[in-house]
Amino acid sequence: MDLLFRRNSKKKNSEQKLLSKPNKGVKQRKKSLENPVDIKYSKCCCCGSMVPITEDLNKYKCGVCRVTNLLKEPDTKKDPVTEDLVCSAAHLKSIINGCLAKVKNEQLTDKKEKYRALEPISHYLSDCFHSYEVLERSFHPKVGSPAYSLVDYDELSTFYALLMKLPTRRPFYRMLCACNDLLKKPQGALKHIRWLLIIWEIPFIRYCLTTAQYTKFDSPEIRAVAYELAKRCVCYLSNISGTENYAQYIYCLRYMSPELFTFNIEKINLYITYQLTRIMYHSIKKDKKADKRRSVMPQMSEPEESNMADLDPLQLNHSYIPDDNVSPISEQLTDEFWNVTPEDVKTIEIDIKGKTLKQRGFKFKTAQYEHDWHIRSACKLMMMINLANTKRGGSMLDYRNYNEQIGVGVFYNTMLDFLDNKQDFEVWRGLDVGNRLSLLLTEWSAPQSQNNSVRFSFCNYPFLLSLGVKISIMEYETKRIMEYQAEKAFLSSLDKGKSVDVYFKIKVRRNMITSDSLTAIKQHQGDLLKSLRIEFIDEPGIDAGGLRKEWFILLTKSLFNPTTGLFDYVRESRLCWFSIALGHSKDTGASTQGEYYFLLGVVIALAMFNGNILDLKFPRALYRKMCKEALTFQDYAELYPSTASNLIKMLDYQGDDFETVFCLTFETSFRCNIKSSKSTKKSPKSEVITKELCQNGSQIAVTKENRGEYVKAWIDFYLNKSVDNQFRQFMDGFNRVFSNCKSISLFSSEELERLLCGDEEHTKYDFQMLRSVTRYQGGFSDNSSVINWFWEILQSWDYKLQGKVLQFITSSNRVPATGISTLPFKISRLGARDDNGLPIAHTCFNELCLWEYASKVKLEQKLKIAVTEAEGFGFK
Known part of the structure; x- marks a missing residue:
């Protein structure tokens, strides 16, 4: 009480002094009120903060980053010492x-x-x-x-x-x-x-x-x-x-x-990691101190401030304190901390001076980084580098690819795997209302030039987010959309008084899967965003995921069948491309084939929307077109390697007899199948169609000077113009599903391909990694004899047979885009005795059921029959 009284008395005395004798600052403030000065705002050249200034200033120092900003160019005099100096x-x-x-x-x-x-x-x-x-x-x-x-x-x-x-x-x-x-x-x-x-x-x-x-x-x-x-x-x-x-x-x-x-990318990523680590450190330290205060004084409603000098990071490594509003972390953290992985996030620990800071389930919240100018600046710079990377890899003439495009994985920042991606995504979509009051206060207090509601989000810089984070964001959004559609259907059923299905159900016959699927999608286009359920007619299986996988596989196989004429199979590259001849065919069924392109677009979108992997053989050019990325010579060479090689020879030819040797005009020719109504033959006739690559192309000779334009027109025709209608119908079907799904825009073409097709193993599957994450039920364990035999058999089989095993259990021989270790895999025991029955797979749950076979030979024999002869679904 005595201390409190003294403080109050001092405050009272100071107030009396101020009232009796105003100081110089008060006089200046009164004077400024009598003669108001227009205050303007200047943007700091370093951190971008808006600083209030007056017109009479020539320079000012930013209070955030401590950089001196000049408002007027100074009169600089030449220094005789450095006038002719050169650093070398x-x-x-x-x-x-x-x-x-x-x-x-x-x-x-x-x-x-x-x-x-x-x-x-x-x-x-x-x-x-x-x-x-x-x-x-x-x-x-x-x-x-x-x-x-x-x-x-x-x-x-x-x-x-x-x-x-x-x-x-x-x-x-x-x-x-x-x-x-x-x-x-x-x-x-x-x-x-x-x-x-x-x-x-x-x-x-x-x-x-x-x-x-x-x-x-x-x-x-x-x-x-x-x-x-x-x-x-x-x-x-x-x-x-x-x-x-x-x-x-x-x-x-x-x-x-x-x-x-690549070195520049890694350097900026290190800087971002540094800033995020600093945020993590201060958050963990703050939570640790709060827990300590609560444990010592649980009765206090407002904890007292404690001395943090014992954990001051600046005392550990830096004797020079940077000019910064937040001191950088500079502890001698262990290498394990810097190389932390997403799997370690629940048990992350920092040891400082013998004290352990531990945080379980740490996630970066938007409030921790959205106003950090270090992170904002680094992300803007990384965006420039990513833009430059999209321009690397050449154009339609840069066939030698001197400036190779860097893979998207180099841009990933693993610290962002600790991101609260749901909250960040909601901020990006503008749906976050939890911090609306503070946002309004910020807007009202900000200058007009800075007054905008755009908040920082890492989703604005998707190249920094790993593929796993993006898939997690997409799963979160698609789940919300499905739940909304189900709720909407339920309320509609109550309102109309009749049953409305909360699922998108498709009933198909195996031998008529294409036509049945097209009919179902046409009749229920309003249900595409609901959770998908498949029913095979005359089969008793109930879809919990497995039937859906089977439907996707069978339908894509049917659409890619050569008899449909939808796609051309290029033997030299073993890839498929839209049928170039279809747009020039006189076949009356062309409109029906156009509907099949729409169906394929819907099917591919539904596969991604429902988290399924497809086995497609498209070139990278398709995914680049879907992401509206510029096509290059390398994209054409991937699809047509032989023709690309001939084009390179033409571009490299240095002889003076160019026109005599090549004798080319701006035209191209291709074969087209024509079905005649009078013809009784099953095989259609074939004729050669010639098309001009530009206006009056047949009259323009290809010369040494315009050969580059000829190559551009050639590639543009085969990758764009000749398939424009087919690709547009395909994208109409794809956008019918993803028109309201914003997370799809986070993916680049490379990531989109991995999301849809997974990762294809070309030699051996990493079953050792799969074994490390496998769960066992029914009495099996990792040391059981049957389990050891099973993994030994898989390792001894060739690649094709291994793929059949994976397809038998999961309905796909592809590995998930995030790796085989993320595949939920389970092995269950059917019985404790030897049996002549075959192994059973529950593809809905990626589960394999084995009997307690008496020998390894018998297990291998039964497993081989099961994986090579399996088809259809039924009750057990």
Whole structure:
């Protein structure tokens, strides 16, 4: 009570002083109210925050990222020291050799004298990296280098390697500090980009984001300054969109070597992982402290603040505190923590100073990262790199594929497997209302230029999300849609007073599966979003997933049958493509075949919507067209390798007799089957149809100058124009299911193919991995004799027979897109005695039922008969 009284009395005295004698600040505020000044908002060039400013300001320092922003161009004077200075590896090497020779000749042994002898190196680095003009005219690509090269990365790598070999790290540290000063006050440097790319390639920018020790130069001070460089470079590069540097940077990335391109992706992903790990650390630490307070003082409604100095991350590794609104995590965490996997998320632990922070089922909430400017900037920069990657891989003429497109898996960030993907997805769709009040308050308090309701979501950057996360999001959305449709049907049945099925039921005959399926889909197009149930007429099976798998397999086989004429089978590539001749056929049944394309689109969409895998033999071009990605020469070469090889020979031909050798016009010819009503033959007639590739193509000769246009027109005809109608009908069927499903847009063409077709094993299935996740029932265990025999038999069989076993049990010989370890697999015992019965499979549950066979030979014999002769469903 005495302490409380003293505090109140002090507050009272201070109030009396303020009332009796207003201070200078109060006078200024009164004056500003009498003469109001228009307040404007300026966007920070680094973090993007909107900062209130007045018109009389020339510059200001952002309160979030601590970067100085210039509002007016300063009057800069040329520095005579750096006016003609150029930074180069050769010059640095000569300075280093001179300094080391001085140390050797004078036989300097004192440490201070050695440092003094090496001072010219520090001065040279400081002069170079304090000026963006010096860096802009340094490390230019060599004569003869491609025009898209911005930096000579080989020389730059040599330059940094020379610094890392010095006997002292002082020059290197001075260089980092000079870069930091330049990045904090960029002035007019942001009009250029080369100097930024030079700093971005400093090795420690990558290594400061990891726990690995990197040479003798590794120190807390160097790591701290390198982190500052990392975040500034990421932010500045992410803000170049809309400037003149944007196209230049994208062009540079497009033609960058695959190794360097991948290195840039990994570096930004490390930065994102670093920021997410920091969020995870603070969240776990906060929960741990809260649990501790609750256990000690459970009666307190509002816990007191406690001293967190014992777990202060800055005391562990950094002596230099970065200018940041949230201090970065810098603990010496174990490698196991950094290499954490999704399977470890429920038992993740962090050990700091002998204290363990443990969090079960940790998930990143949107409130933890949506306002983090580090993550926002890194995601924007990664989006630019992903855009450049989509332009890699060539065009319709880049047949040599010098700039190979990087696979989508390189962009995945495994830390996002800890994401609360349902909440993030709802924010992305704009359905999240849980934080509506705080969102409104943010909008009302924000300036008009920043007042928008668009919230940050990782779904806006789907290339960062692994395929497993995307599949999880799609399953969540499709489940919600199915539940809504079922609820809607139930309420409709109550309202109309008649029965309305909550499922989409299809009844088919095995020998008429195509026509029956088409009829059912036509009659129930409003039920496509309901949960699918299949019934085979005259078969007593009840669909719990297995009949649905069987229906998809049989129907796709029927549609791809050569007798339907829907698809051309290309023998050389063993792939199928839409029938080119169908659009030019005089067959009266062409309209019915068009309905089959619609049916195929619906079937493929239903397979994805219901989580089933199909065995399709389409080229990558189909999935790229579905995702509206640009087609390349490589896509054509995958489908028609022989013709592509001939086109390459034509493009590479250097002789002067080009027109004489090739004798080509802008035309193409293909065979078309025509059924005549008068013909009694079963096999249709065949004729050759010639089509112009452009207007008046038959009159235009292919020359050495226009052969590139000829190749473009040729590829465009076979992949686009000739199949335009067929593909449009196919997409009409596909969009009939997925028109209201937003999660489908998260998938790239490569991921879409894996989602639909799974992963096909070409040699052996990894049954050892499958065995590790298999569950046993009925008395079997992993050590049972029959179980050991079963796995030994599978390992000894060839690939085709292994696929039949997998198809017998799961209705598909394909492995799920997320790996065979994610396949729920179960083996049950039918009886405790030997029996002559065959093994039984419950494909609905991926379950295999075995008898207690007396010998391995008998088990192999019965299993082989079962997997090779199985068809149909029935009750047991």
